Amino acid sequence: MAKDNNTNSKKPKFNSWWIYGIIAVLLIGFQYFSSENFSSAKKTTTSELQDYLRNGDVDKILIITNTNQAKVFLTNEALEKEVHKDIVSKPIIPSSGSVAQYTLDYGDLAIFQNEITAIKKENNLDTVVEFGKESNFFADILISLLPFVIIIGIWIYLMRRMSGGGGGGAGGQIFNIGKSKAKLFDEKTDTRTSFKDVAGLEGAKEEVEEIVEFLRNPDKYTSLGGKIPKGALLVGPPGTGKTLLAKAVAGEAKVPFFSLSGSDFVEMFVGVGASRVRDLFKQAKDKSPAIIFIDEIDAIGRARGKNNFTGSNDERENTLNQLLTEMDGFGTNTNVIVLAATNRADVLDKALMRAGRFDRQIYVDLPDIRERKEIFEVHLRPIKTLETLDLEFLARQTPGFSGADIANVCNEAALIAARNEKKAVDKQDFLDAVDRIVGGLEKKNKIITPGEKKTIAYHEAGHATTSWMLEHAAPLVKVTIVPRGQSLGAAWYLPEERLIVRPEQMLDEMCATLGGRAAEKVIFNKISTGALSDLEKVTKQARAMVTVYGLNDEIGNLTYYDSSGQDSYGFSKPYSEETARKIDEEISKIIEEQYQRAIEVLTEHKDKLTVLAERLLEKEVIFKEDLEKIFGERLFTDEDKKLESTIIEDTTVNNTQEDTNK
Structure with a gap:
């Protein structure tokens, strides 16, 4: 039986274009069979015809005036002669009428007719001369219908192109443009993803597994009322696994699974989005x-009503209204669950987020x-990979990485190992992959003057020194002055993954960030444009302390942050001009205090800063061990920091020309 099924599945599927092809072949065939290609008459010339006339062999001549052709019919006695032995007595295709033995093409009709008449009189012949016209029924039909066929074919082609599809099915014709474009998951043919393939996301996975259980065994829950x-709405940063979780649901659920994107509802025609929503839920029901x-x-x-400054009817809002109605409108959808994913939950309409539509909001956070x-x-x-590869060590190297980022690290490490002709991927390949992804590609051939290189070295040494000497700053484990990406120098830190941050921790981090510019001031008594990324970072941190987290005594316990995103389209600030001036003053005060603090730290340890910078100029890359030899063991140790510590990159010295342009 299995063999028969396989045989049937390999049969070609019917296509409407086959019918058009058969009709075309038939028309061409009729034209070909009715032409002179299948005629038994033999070609002759005017001089030979005159000889046949003089010999009395011609019984009748039929002159076709519309084709300038003449057909010659011989007498029965002439057919017995040796000169006409090559003539076929029977036609290839049977015909009810008489069959001509010869055909010829004449030139001028009057001259041809006069020659025949003269020979008849000269030899006293009774040969019949007739005139007629020849027509091809199928050729006439083909010529008359061909323009209409071409016009209709072009129209059908354009309609199919406008509807966004080729053959049959949803969207294949202009009348199906309102059909849903959702793909129905087939667990037998599609690649199956299970919950075992989804690592981490324990809380989110548990919620989604329960939804699958609802559909598998609804009586377990409905029996209790x-x-x-x-x-359920999956919310989280990009790359955290929201779509992967939905694929796992499709693989695990033993029910039909319709998958599509929000943009599939959008179309250039009015009303198409709402029509596709209706068709989608109809198929699901x-x-x-x-x-x-x-x-x-x-x-x-x-959210409706935003960005609609023109006052026109928004097609997207009509689509949303239909979706709201289908999810929890007057008609109840029985046993149809809607899963959705987004990383912009703050911009969604409140009616969509209420209980009864999306009853559960599952937050898919970055992995720990x-x-x-x-x-x-x-x-x-x-x-x-090598058997000795430490996965816990790799996990510590990638703080803040999403699942997609980790997949990229693994792929990049494999490419680096293959590039170096290795048989297996080792620890160093993964470290190089992290550096490559976070910082960019190394540019060892970039031309840098000795003066610029010295400035970069002291800049990076300033970061290393301040971060090593401050309690709450992340200690540095690697420094390089080899250009990487858009940066001319880079530093890797060991930050802890904090759930809450205290003011002293933020201030120490700001001080360490300003250590690069402070080092330039202490050593050269000059500053450069190389601290652009540092200034951008500390400005954002200081502004967050004052306006978001309420960590400033002058402004007080106030926040101007709106988590709902409702003020993102506002044209006015939520505070007065006097408060705005005070905010700017406090931000500048915080940054300047930490800058002076960094100068004091570096001035106190100027000799060690110089030694570190000289070693960096010599080696171009230094590690944590070099810092311990110069500064000694770091005084601030914290077991929690060691547990969650990892390596990230801080691109501190940017390209001078680019920074100047910015």
């Missing part, structure tokens, strides 16, 4: 219990160190 949730997954729902789910280790285990399965 509970209701199946209408929908027909196959219920079912799951609908809408990726990037913010494409149609943005334990979850990063699990993600590495998943992505390292197809990669050949």
